[in-house]
Amino acid sequence: MQPLDLHPSRIICEHCDSLYEASALQAGQSAYCVRCGAVLDRGHRLSIEQLLALTVAAAIMFVFANVFPVISISLQGLTNEVTLWGSVQALAQGRITLIALVVGLAIILAPALQIALLFWVLAHAHRGKIAPGFKACMRALEHLRPWSMLEVCLLGILVAIIKLAGMLDVHAGVGLWAMAMLMVLILLIAGKDIRRLWDELEVGRP
Incomplete structure (x- = not known):
């Protein structure tokens, strides 16, 4: 709504x-x-140009969050690291494959689609044009917002770090910091302010 x-x-x-x-x-x-x-x-606090720049920054943070480990655990000289994709794969190797699919959608697929759609519509808006499939993209962004749960994942990782810190040597990785920055960027870009494009580009609402 x-x-x-x-x-x-x-x-x-x-x-x-x-x-x-x-x-x-x-x-x-x-x-x-x-x-x-x-x-x-x-x-409107941010211009179209600023929103586009933040979208590019979000894409870079998304790559960092998925390439670099979010957490590393050490015990008696043995070290193990995990990335976001690695955590989804670990969940899939058991009886909770459905949970792995939901997690993959919430922390990888949904943010990736949000960034791609935002870049598509904002890149065209920056040139004063209406992106092909603009209405479908804007509707998709509205539907994707509840599915993007980076903040829930981040909270879960922080809780795990706190609980494991008393037993193991736990360190936050580059991926975790990148995910935190990505969460903030998506909240800034993909919030209700993006709806202004309907009016600024003079596109009739569906």
Whole structure:
């Protein structure tokens, strides 16, 4: 669900269906529904160029998060490291293969698709053009947002590090720091602000 624009100067609250006159907001300003308190709109803090640059940075962090180990464990001279993909493979080697599929979707496939779709629509928007398949891409981004669970994975890894620290020599790897940065970047780029492209590119909402 998202606020629906019946007219360029009107907006409907996505929670209680109250109708309001839309108004221009400055960076940092927000408009709230008087009836239910939901956020109707926010002032755009980042330009299209900045969003595109952050998307490129997110792609680099995604590569780092999947190439470098997220955690390393040492015990009596023996060391073992694991990457995000390695953790998915480990889960798949047992009776919880379905869990491995869900984890792979949430921490690898969903973020990768988000980054690819964001780069596609923002690269064209940077040139003042509407990306081919724009509506399908924007709808896909809305559906992918709940499936991207990097923050849940990050929290789980931090809990594991704390619990294992008393028994083993545990170190956070480069992949873990890259994943933390990737999580922040995706939250900045793929949030509700990306919906502004509908209006800025003058594309009719589906």
